[in-house]
Amino acid sequence: MGPKRFVADTVRVLPFTIAIAAAALSAQTRGTPWITPAPAEVDAIYPDIEALYIDLHRNPELAFQETQTAAKLAARVKALGFEVATGVGRTGIVAIMKNGTGPTVMLRTELDALPVAEKTGLPFASTVVVKNANGQSTPAMHACGHDLHMSAWAGTARLMAEHRDRWRGTLIMVGQPAEETGGGASAMLMDGLFTRFPRPDAVLSLHDDDTMPAGTIGYHPGYFRAMSDTVVITVYGRGGHAAMPHNTVDPVVLAARIVLTLQTVVSRENNPVDPVVVTIGSIHGGTVGNIIPDEVQLQLSVRTNTPEVRTRTLAAIRRIAKGEADAAGAAREPLVDLPFPTSAAVYNDPALTLRLAGALKRGLGEKNVIEMPQKMTSEDFSEYGLAGVPAVLLHIGAVDPVKLAASRQTGIPVPAPHSPEWAPEREPTLKAAVRAEATALLELLRGN
Numbered sequence: 216m217g218p219k220r221f222v223a224d225t226v227r228v229l230p231f232t233i234a235i236a237a238a239a240l241s242a243q244t245r246g247t248p249w250i251t252p253a254p255a256e257v258d259a260i261y262p263d264i265e266a267l268y269i270d271l272h273r274n275p276e277l278a279f280q281e282t283q284t285a286a287k288l289a290a291r292v293k294a295l296g297f298e299v300a301t302g303v304g305r306t307g308i309v310a311i312m313k314n315g316t317g318p319t320v321m322l323r324t325e326l327d328a329l330p331v332a333e334k335t336g337l338p339f340a341s342t343v344v345v346k347n348a349n350g351q352s353t354p355a356m357h358a359c360g361h362d363l364h365m366s367a368w369a370g371t372a373r374l375m376a377e378h379r380d381r382w383r384g385t386l387i388m389v390g391q392p393a394e395e396t397g398g399g400a401s402a403m404l405m406d407g408l409f410t411r412f413p414r415p416d417a418v419l420s421l422h423d424d425d426t427m428p429a430g431t432i433g434y435h436p437g438y439f440r441a442m443s444d445t446v447v448i449t450v451y452g453r454g455g456h457a458a459m460p461h462n463t464v465d466p467v468v469l470a471a472r473i474v475l476t477l478q479t480v481v482s483r484e485n486n487p488v489d490p491v492v493v494t495i496g497s498i499h500g501g502t503v504g505n506i507i508p509d510e511v512q513l514q515l516s517v518r519t520n521t522p523e524v525r526t527r528t529l530a531a532i533r534r535i536a537k538g539e540a541d542a543a544g545a546a547r548e549p550l551v552d553l554p555f556p557t558s559a560a561v562y563n564d565p566a567l568t569l570r571l572a573g574a575l576k577r578g579l580g581e582k583n584v585i586e587m588p589q590k591m592t593s594e595d596f597s598e599y600g601l602a603g604v605p606a607v608l609l610h611i612g613a614v615d616p617v618k619l620a621a622s623r624q625t626g627i628p629v630p631a632p633h634s635p636e637w638a639p640e641r642e643p644t645l646k647a648a649v650r651a652e653a654t655a656l657l658e659l660l661r662g663n
């Protein structure tokens with residue numbers, strides 16, 4: 216603020232200055248200046264971010280169709296004084312606030328919803344039906360909590376913009392499309408996220424979680440989310456009459472053998488210290504009971520952490536499919552296909568993760584910040600780390616602690632992300648998410 220402007224604005228600015236001075240004094244007396252927003256500061260903006268949450272929840276949009284969603288977020292950050300670029304990586308947004316010399320830090324939210332029919336029973340449940348990428352009608356729901364991530368992101372942007380005195384550097388707020396289908400993060404990177412815009416020194420994101428009480432922050436240094444591959448196996452037999460099996464090679468029996476033998480990839484071939492999942496989620500063949508079909512198709516989801524284990528696991532799947540087909544006397548080798556690009560593992564930069572965990576413990580309290588186990592689910596947040604920037608994906612518990620305790624007693628899991636019943640415990644989760652994000656950003660942007 217220049218001297219002229221100071222004179223002109225003295226009357227308006229004076230109470231603000233006094234408020235700042237008083238807050239600084241009280242922060243100093245607590246001995247923890249500006250490491251985290253006070254709960255009252257988050258309470259003050261809560262009605263606004265809750266309204267956004269409800270609006271986004273009611274109006275979900277699928278991957279690469281998030282135009283209304285992106286427009287809502289872009290308008291908000293623009294009003295806060297960010298420079299905003301839209302249409303980055305098709306529907307993504309990049310909002311930049313330069314605030315003096317200091318590091319560049321990026322906070323990412325996802326924009327997209329899932330093709331799921333909501334069954335939460337919430338008064339603001341989605342009833343939206345949209346077209347998927349193939350033009351088919353499908354219900355849509357924010358079943359992964361990306362609406363919660365966006366609302367917290369917007370609240371964090373507001374706190375950071377309204378308290379520029381608390382930090383130095385460049386803040387980049389990113390709304391990323393198409394996390395659920397994969398491809399959103401890479402679309403933004405290919406569209407120049409790290410070249411057309413300032414390259415960040417650190418990238419952060421926060422995801423809701425069904426295993427921790429609402430508002431608890433979970434961190435995990437190192438590999439946190441798995442690599443994911445979809446494998447499609449087509450086995451070929453020789454079809455015929457169900458009553459004349461001796462004239463056929465039955466691909467249903469062959470597929471069944473493959474399903475069972477594949478169970479030994481994890482249990483017998485893999486080193487138990489390396490996490491691997493091989494799930495056969497779909498098996499299709501035949502039309503009626505009295506015909507032996509020609510072929511059967513199996514669809515697998517394979518989760519691994521490292522390229523070595525992935526290569527070994529995929530080789531084992533190919534070998535078993537071929538070996539069982541040989542044993543069955545199939546005339547043709549099975550086709551083993553990987554129709555989608557591999558989604559990489561999320562690797563949380565260990566030093567940055569521990570630094571943020573320390574700041575979050577100081578800001579939110581030791582008991583509210585816990586080290587959590589890794590997960591075999593995947594996230595395309597991995598792309599930012601692969602692009603060479605230290606990246607950390609934190610999780611936030613979003614479940615009513617009473618319900619969580621009851622589920623631990625009964626062993627019946629609570630609904631989790633991607634379930635039609637996933638309904639994060641709204642107020643405590645949103646408030647803690649804003650505090651956690653702002654705390655993490657203040658830690659990295661405090662200018663040392």
Ligand SMILES: [Zn+2]
Nearest residue numbers: 359395632633
């Ligand atoms: Zn998801």
Ligand SMILES: [Zn+2]
Nearest residue numbers: 359361394422
């Ligand atoms: Zn998600």
